[in-house]
Amino acid sequence: xxxxxxxxxxxxxxxxxxxxxxxxxxxxxxxLGLSQxxxxxxxxxxxxxxxxxxxxxxxxxxxPFIQVSKRPAMFFLKGLNENPHLPSPPTEAExxxxxxxxxxxxxxxxxxxxxxxPHFKAHVKTIFHENSQKRMKGANEWLHPDLVGVYFPFQxxxxxxxxxxxxxxxxxxxxxxxxxxIELNYSNLRKCFFQALSNSGWANEGYLVALKIDKDADxxxxxxxxxxxxxxxxxxxxxDKLEESEIICSAAFKETIDWDTLNRxxxxxxxFTKFISDLxxxxxxxxxxSRYDKVLNDxxxxxxxxxxxxxx
Numbered sequence: 011x012x013x014x015x016x017x018x019x020x021x022x023x024x025x026x027x028x029x030x031x032x033x034x035x036x037x038x039x040x041x042l043g044l045s046q047x048x049x050x051x052x053x054x055x056x057x058x059x060x061x062x063x064x065x066x067x068x069x070x071x072x073x074p075f076i077q078v079s080k081r082p083a084m085f086f087l088k089g090l091n092e093n094p095h096l097p098s099p100p101t102e103a104e105x106x107x108x109x110x111x112x113x114x115x116x117x118x119x120x121x122x123x124x125x126x127x128p129h130f131k132a133h134v135k136t137i138f139h140e141n142s143q144k145r146m147k148g149a150n151e152w153l154h155p156d157l158v159g160v161y162f163p164f165q166x167x168x169x170x171x172x173x174x175x176x177x178x179x180x181x182x183x184x185x186x187x188x189x190x191x192i193e194l195n196y197s198n199l200r201k202c203f204f205q206a207l208s209n210s211g212w213a214n215e216g217y218l219v220a221l222k223i224d225k226d227a228d229x230x231x232x233x234x235x236x237x238x239x240x241x242x243x244x245x246x247x248x249x250d251k252l253e254e255s256e257i258i259c260s261a262a263f264k265e266t267i268d269w270d271t272l273n274r275x276x277x278x279x280x281x282f283t284k285f286i287s288d289l290x291x292x293x294x295x296x297x298x299x300s301r302y303d304k305v306l307n308d309x310x311x312x313x314x315x316x317x318x319x320x321x322x
Contacts, residue, residue, distance in 0.1 A: 013047040019075070021044055022042065022044065024087065026038060031084055032056050058309055063085050064250070111320050113191060115320065116221055119252060120247065122252060133160055135303055137155060137281045141281055142279045153274065158186065160289050189209060191218065191219065194222070195224040210242065211268045212268045214264050215261035217243040219247060220246060244259040249320050250321060272286070
C-alpha cells in the first residue's frame with residue numbers, strides 16, 4: 011500500500027504524543043526519515059500536510075485527526091487527545107493574546123475568493139493608500155477602496171460575441187470596489203459601511219468585506235437594511251473554508267460608471283492609474299496580459315493562513 015501524507019501525519023503525531031502544526035509535523039517527519047517513504051514530495055509539503063488533514067477531518071467521519079486550535083492551526087489524534095496528561099488546547103483568552111493579523115493581510119483571501127466565485131470571476135488589485143498624493147488633511151479621506159477588481163467578458167464569451175458587443179457599443183465588463191475589514195459589529199458598522207459607500211461610487215458594484223460579522227439577528231437586520239437602502243454588498247469571508255464564504259447581501263448593479271469619481275481616483279492614486287491603464291490594454295488585446303494580485307493555489311493558501319495565523 012502506498013505511503014501517504016496522512017499516514018505520515020498519523021505516525022508523527024503518535025510518535026510526538028502532542029498536538030502539532032502542519033509545519034511541525036513535516037519537520038518531525040524529516041527528522042524521523044518518514045518523508046523518504048513518500049512516493050513524491052512537492053514544493054510545499056507542509057502545506058500539503060495541512061490540506062490533507064483538513065480534508066480528512068471535513069469529509070471523513072472516521073478520520074483519526076482532530077483540530078485542537080485555530081490560531082495557529084494545530085492537529086492531533088482523537089484517541090491520544092483523551093490522555094489527561096497532554097496539554098489542553100489554548101483557552102479563549104490565550105487565543106486572543108496571540109499576534110493579530112492586519113486588514114491588508116486578508117487581501118489574498120479576497121483575491122482568491124473573487125477569482126473563484128462565479129459571481130465575480132474577477133482579477134483583483136490592491137490599492138496602496140500610502141502611495142496616493144498627499145493633500146490637505148481630510149481631502150481624500152475615504153476616497154480609495156482597499157481593492158479593485160474587473161471581470162472581463164472574453165473569459166466566457168467567444169471572439170465573435172465580443173466583436174458583436176463592440177459593434178453594438180455594448181459592454182459586459184464589470185468593475186468592482188472592495189473595502190476590507192477584520193470585523194463588523196455595532197461599534198464600527200456605520201463608519202465602515204459609509205466608508206465603503208464613499209469609495210465605491212465609481213464602480214459597477216461596491217462591497218464591504220469582513221472576516222468576522224456579528225451574528226446577532228438585530229445586527230444582521232440593520233446590515234441588510236443599509237445594504238438595501240444604499241446598494242452596497244456585504245461579503246463574509248470564511249478563512250478556513252474559503253469556498254463557504256458568502257455574499258450576505260448582493261450589491262446593486264450600476265449600469266453607468268461615475269467617470270468624475272474614477273478620474274479623481276486616478277489623479278490621486280498611481281496604483282489606481284495603473285489598474286485602469288492595464289485594464290484598457292487587456293481589453294484592447296482581448297486577453298489578460300497585465301499583472302493583478304496573485305491568486306494563491308491550494309497549498310500556497312493553506313501555508314499563508316498558517317504563516318499569518320489567520321482564522322476566524
